[in-house]
Amino acid sequence: MTVFLRRTVDTGSTTFTLVIPRVNLRFSHSAHIATLGVTAVHKFSIIGPPNGQADFYHSHSLSGDAALVVF
Numbered sequence: 661m662t663v664f665l666r667r668t669v670d671t672g673s674t675t676f677t678l679v680i681p682r683v684n685l686r687f688s689h690s691a692h693i694a695t696l697g698v699t700a701v702h703k704f705s706i707i708g709p710p711n712g713q714a715d716f717y718h719s720h721s722l723s724g725d726a727a728l729v730v731f
Contacts, residue, residue: 672702673702690726692725693725696719698717
């Protein structure tokens with residue numbers, strides 16, 4: 661799942677991508693998970709492409725608990 665954190669028409673954007681793993685809760689109501697998030701900065705210019713690298717990435721190690729919630 662990817663969302664925009666910042667988006668402009670003249671300088672680029674910043675996005676955050678969450679990698680969502682599949683989780684099976686067959687015999688338990690919760691399970692510990694570990695996954696990855698990536699912040700990406702995409703440089704852009706209306707006067708032409710930027711010199712050098714245009715995309716920059718920073719990874720984030722994430723963990724928590726997945727749980728079955730019944731309403």
